[in-house]
Amino acid sequence: MTKLTKKVVIGNLKMNGSLHFNEKHFSDIKSGVNDFSDVDIGVCVPYPYLFQAQRIFQKSNIFWGSQNVAKDSDGPFTGEVSVSMLSDFNAKCAIVGHSERSTAYCESDENIALKFSALKNKLMTPVLCVGETLIEREAGIMERVVASQINTIRKNYGKNIFADSIISYEPIWAIGTDLAASPDQADHMCSFIRGLINDTENNNVEGLKIIYGGSVNSKNALQLCGLESVDGALIGRGSLNAEEFIKICQIVNSI
Numbered sequence: 001m002t003k004l005t006k007k008v009v010i011g012n013l014k015m016n017g018s019l020h021f022n023e024k025h026f027s028d029i030k031s032g033v034n035d036f037s038d039v040d041i042g043v044c045v046p047y048p049y050l051f052q053a054q055r056i057f058q059k060s061n062i063f064w065g066s067q068n069v070a071k072d073s074d075g076p077f078t079g080e081v082s083v084s085m086l087s088d089f090n091a092k093c094a095i096v097g098h099s100e101r102s103t104a105y106c107e108s109d110e111n112i113a114l115k116f117s118a119l120k121n122k123l124m125t126p127v128l129c130v131g132e133t134l135i136e137r138e139a140g141i142m143e144r145v146v147a148s149q150i151n152t153i154r155k156n157y158g159k160n161i162f163a164d165s166i167i168s169y170e171p172i173w174a175i176g177t178d179l180a181a182s183p184d185q186a187d188h189m190c191s192f193i194r195g196l197i198n199d200t201e202n203n204n205v206e207g208l209k210i211i212y213g214g215s216v217n218s219k220n221a222l223q224l225c226g227l228e229s230v231d232g233a234l235i236g237r238g239s240l241n242a243e244e245f246i247k248i249c250q251i252v253n254s255i
């Protein structure tokens with residue numbers, strides 16, 4: 001597992017792109033971020049484009065990954081893609097538990113925990129998404145919701161499973177809405193997550209990155225990623241425009 005030591009910017013392309021679009025998009029991103037040495041940059045692509053991502057991003061400062069993975073290693077699981085299949089394309093990371101999957105495809109916290117562990121077993125970096133709905137925030141129970149998402153993993157595997165992993169705090173109300181969390185909200189929740197996992201001051205989990213996702217763009221990236229508690233960002237729409245994505249990476253590189 002390559003250690004992530006800097007702030008991190010990861011593009012989540014979601015179900016977008018085509019062979020034709022990606023060819024230019026990936027190449028533009030590759031050349032645009034070539035000089036940025038103070039940020040770790042990744043792109044999570046749809047499964048069919050892993051080979052293309054590998055071909056274009058190998059020998060660059062960009063890592064690549066997927067947006068989901070199977071909890072099982074092989075067998076009769078129609079439509080699933082295993083961790084070792086991702087490894088065949090040198091994928092470094094996989095998003096697990098994104099709200100667009102957990103809501104639309106009824107993914108349970110238990111399943112997400114199994115996927116997280118399957119990735120760690122093969123030395124890949126899980127990018128675990130956690131976050132609350134607007135109703136839950138208005139009810140003031142966002143910490144409880146996020147704690148329960150994280151504690152399902154922790155109670156099954158212990159806190160050290162989070163070493164060399166990424167947790168992305170993604171309030172569901174901020175995704176795709178242009179209503180990013182305020183710096184105070186992001187700071188509070190990312191600090192809360194860190195405290196939840198590192199329960200004692202001098203026994204911190206190593207290599208854990210806690211990033212923020214939800215309507216991040218080049219206008220708010222500095223405010224959000226500049227926070228000490230926020231180790232970077234997971235970018236949806238902003239990763240579909242190479243110029244915008246490069247700008248965000250440049251801002252985080254300069255922090």
Ligand code: 13P
Pocket residue numbers: 012098170174175176177178213214215216234235236237238
């Ligand atoms: P947007 O940046 O489009 O709001 O999406 C965020 C997200 O879902 C990242 O995983």
